[in-house]
Amino acid sequence: METADVVVVGGGIIGMSIAYQIARRSDMSVVVLDKGAGLGEGSTGGSAAITRQRYSLIENVRIARDANVVFRNWAEFTGLASPRAIFHPIGVLWMLDDDPAAVAADHARLAAEGIDVAILDPSDVHEEFPALSTCMVPFDLTGEVPHECRDGEAFLLERDTGFFDATGALEDLAEAARARGVEVRLRSEVTEVTVAAGRATGVVLADGTRLSAGTVVNAAGPWCNRVSAMAGIELPWELVPTRIQVMYRDLPPEVPRPLPVVGDAAGGIYFRPEASDQQIVAGSILEEDEREATDPDRYDHNADRVFVETKIHALHHRIPSLPHRGRLGGMAGLYTVNRQDVLPIVGPTELEGFVVANGFSGHGFKESPMVGAMVAAYLTGERAEYDTDVPMSFFAVDREPRAVEDKTVLA
Template sequence: MQSTDIVVVGAGVIGLSVAYQLALRTSDRILVLEKGAGLGEGSTGASSAVCRFRYSRDEMVELAKDGIRAYRNWSDFLELTAPVARFHQTGVIWLGGGIGSSAEVARLQRLGVAATLLDDADVQDNFPALSPCTIPPDLLAGEPHECRSGERYILESEGGYIEPTDALQDLLTAVRNNGVEVQFGARVTGIETISDRVAGVTLADGSGYACGLVVNASGPWCNQLLAKVGLADRWPLRPTRIQMAQFDMPPHLPGSMPVCADLAGGIYFRTQGQRKHIIVGSVLPEDERETVDDPDEFDRSADDSFVRSKLHAVQHRMPSIGPLRGVRGYSGLYTMNWADVHPIVGETPLGGFFVANGCSGHGFKLAPAIGSLIAQAIAGSKHAFDTAVPRTFLSFDRRPIELAQQSVLA
């Protein structure tokens, strides 16, 4: 066996964020092992990478705020003069669902979120392509209705998105700048232990590395490693197929386009690729239930019924959009934590074995904060972009968090 100090399994946005945060505060040798041949082959590559602040729990708002702060200051955060990725501050608007209230805006503002309350006229003035209708569209028969509004809506003015594969490339550059070694085509198949502590990892090609610390950031493949150390049954973490639709951005749409969380239509959407496309995902719990036995083998297209229903909801939300062109569908994987749809982050009962798993669709926006939680636990020292949320909030040995609704919006 070769030797190193810390092994991070997985070079997605979580794994690279962990490695980067560790490299900022320790001189230990850090090795990232990624089974794929390149960046973006796991969950991160298909992520919509929406950066929104609103969550049910204040701690999650704080974690999202800390993660988004890193993306909004990406060059400073990574110490890169010319990063590939940039934060698109389009704003995030919440429409329908009856959540737009003065109390909710006051809660977000108390937590440091730039949130405001809009009425119908405000929506039309700021985002003329959007209808403020609060009646759910008929997603089965497609029957039209007379739109009605009159509610209040929340705008997070500092929300937006960042292109995920660009962010991965920047993270790879940053970790290598800080002395981290990253190996691709290196599938970890085993965890070596001595006296209830991590002693190393073995790879599919028969090689291995002796080490004293391992961070499991392997996304939908996490259970394969958890099972090796008898921890797979503690949390119900399930690789889950998540479908998306995409179409060409119509050139005639007026005004700016925010990230839209359309709770009435059961969708969210945002622009992509310099406003060349719009991508559409679901916010419905029933669309987060298709588990995958083998994350290496799943249907990467999208079901025709899914694409049709989501695009019908888009046309309801943007009635002037006209015929949709360049329509396609694709799928990626979340690792859903069926106990409470929150990540599991921190040390496990096996000494030196840390996890950052079960992100349930929240992983991209939280990644810098999750990296901070792991790095604080291992190295102890502080960094300017650290989160102040207690490590116990998402810890491995915590109780499931009680929620009114278990979905990606949690």
Template sequence: MYPSRTADIAIIGGGIIGMSCAYELARQGAEHIVVFDKSNPASGTTGGSAGVVCLHDFDELYACFTLIGYARYQQLRHDYNFTLNSWGSLKVMYEPSAFPPTPDAFHQRFGGGEESIYYHEVLQPQALLHRYPWIKAERVKGGVFYPNQGFIDPYELVELYERLALETGRVEIHRNTPVLQIRTQGDRITSVVTRRGQWQVDRVLNAGGPWGAKIAALAGTHLALTPQRVQVCVATAFDDGVETAPLTGIPESVQGEGVWCRGELGGTLLFGQHHDTTKPGYTVDPDYVNRANDPDYPQAVEQVYRRFWHLPRSAFLNGWCCVYGTTEDGFPIISRDTRLRNFYHAVGLNGHGITLHAGTARAVAELLLHESTSLDLSDVLGKPARLDFSGLHAGRFTSGKLLKFELHNTISVPPPGNGAEQTKE
């Protein structure tokens, strides 16, 4: 009879969330972590993402997680020569929008100097069209360009986290090792059964992305997470001399869905669907999903974008599909399970995981290592402050305490003492 192996923490899912959590937990002192991926790291949602690093100003939590993520990318660039392609993001203002725009409350609260992710240039119409000649002039009033935003290669990022996690000597990573069963006793998980045997575990983290609800079901738990299919098509912009296009969009939808665009290495353009909450008509089983575009999708994107952009030679081609883990209110689930005391979830990033992964990993470390839902922000805000992320609890969907996209107050300044001085706003 084979003996069971043991781990302090088992992480199910080897995408950017699972791998960054493994590194963060090990970095903060967790002893023995094992990561199980049903295929290979980054082979699911992470690998299918466009790798965009940009602002997510929905509320304070999203804004602060964005700051944490941006700071992590700067650290990885400095320490490990990691590639952040700073091609920027561009908001084109069309009539009847007001121009120049007034800085919003998020810029005022979280913006900084020239190194900040909020740093921007206001472009008058002539300057905008000179810099981006493929944008048609009709109705354009100007634009706002954010030069410090951009995109990364998700595979490069996960490979780096994998290397850093293994270098701690506290992490094991098991490829092609699906978890088939989660065994429980009372209100605790006792073991996980994989294709290569059983592991006795003290704590389990569900980092399965759109497979998160299926993983929860293995433990007899319901998770309000919905896998939804999104499409990305490709245009051969190099045929029109486009080289480094920023992340941008147009003021119309394609087949009822918003579509972003960013440049890619080699001179292509990527056009991707996106919605920030669970939306009817997009739900799929992530194990049985069409990975190619719908036959009419590239042509539908082409038809709409050609009304705003001048790309006469570019061909719009079939790309791929990705599956996001989405939630009803558009916020992630980062919490202990509602039923099992040693089961935790870090899922439902709604397509924003590339930017938010480092904040998610730090929140997970607070939960698993300190049983806390308060996150220290002093390193990214430059003053003593903490973020309450208890609202991301998995039970909010049944209790009716859904979160809203608005600027409310989840950041607190610690009182004097305990090494923190009172900071005036």
């Protein structure tokens, strides 16, 4: 039987971050097992990889802020001379229609954490991002209510972040982890977690291969409940694989640049440039657009026509110069929503030797470097450069649900 100190089930951005973070601080032997034929076949492959730092809970702000330092120093962090992933700090503009006092309070809260934020009025927005309308009146899709624009008063801009490249980052981490001795095995589906004398002792693969391990980490993304069930444990959290859609539209040269990442409450969307500014990708910020996927192996990977046709109106409302022509497409992916408080669960469980890192909703990409650091520090007892000071107990499995302002992807 093969043996490893740590077996990580799932080689998405969370599992790979955990493996790499262990390898960069210890000599522990680590094997990452993924059932996919390639990297990124789970949530990570569909991720918009937006790296915003504005969250309602200050610990989430700090985790996102600390992860941004990693994204900005990616070559040094990974030790790769030519990483694939490129960080795009194009700014994240919040168009939420909050009153100026609320925007000022948000500004003060984030600035106190060292985040480079600014308050923009409509004329500032038009100057910095000339393509954007500053109207905050939702578009009436029935056509029955005449649209009368009303400008928002104050908008918050995170200047020092934007978006990264989810699959590029995953491939970089796999390369960096392998360079430090981690074994990454694809087409390796875990079908059993072995347990003896009240602790996890390893895993069995679909082809019958057995691996014994000191620790088994469940980083199986939308399949996490299945892996926990293999270990015979029931967690007190409702972790729901959720189908989530995005749409794409060509972004021709006549639309004025630059464009930031935008969170748009009037249209119920977020969007950002894609494909070297040739396209725009947009998703929803509304809970009603999140649909439970009863079987993560079987869901419609295409975007619904009604989703694309609704969101394109929101996009035209925010970017009036976007032509009503060009390719229009979309896709659907999965992420795992923790219905109780939309925060992940990370850390040890009631079963000794069985650690979970699950339920990341729409935040897992940006949180991955710090989640990797938390789990690696717990398993090795070592801290490393770039670690966050937010303790893993913030995401503890045995916590009470935390009071978040918003249970949507905005959280």
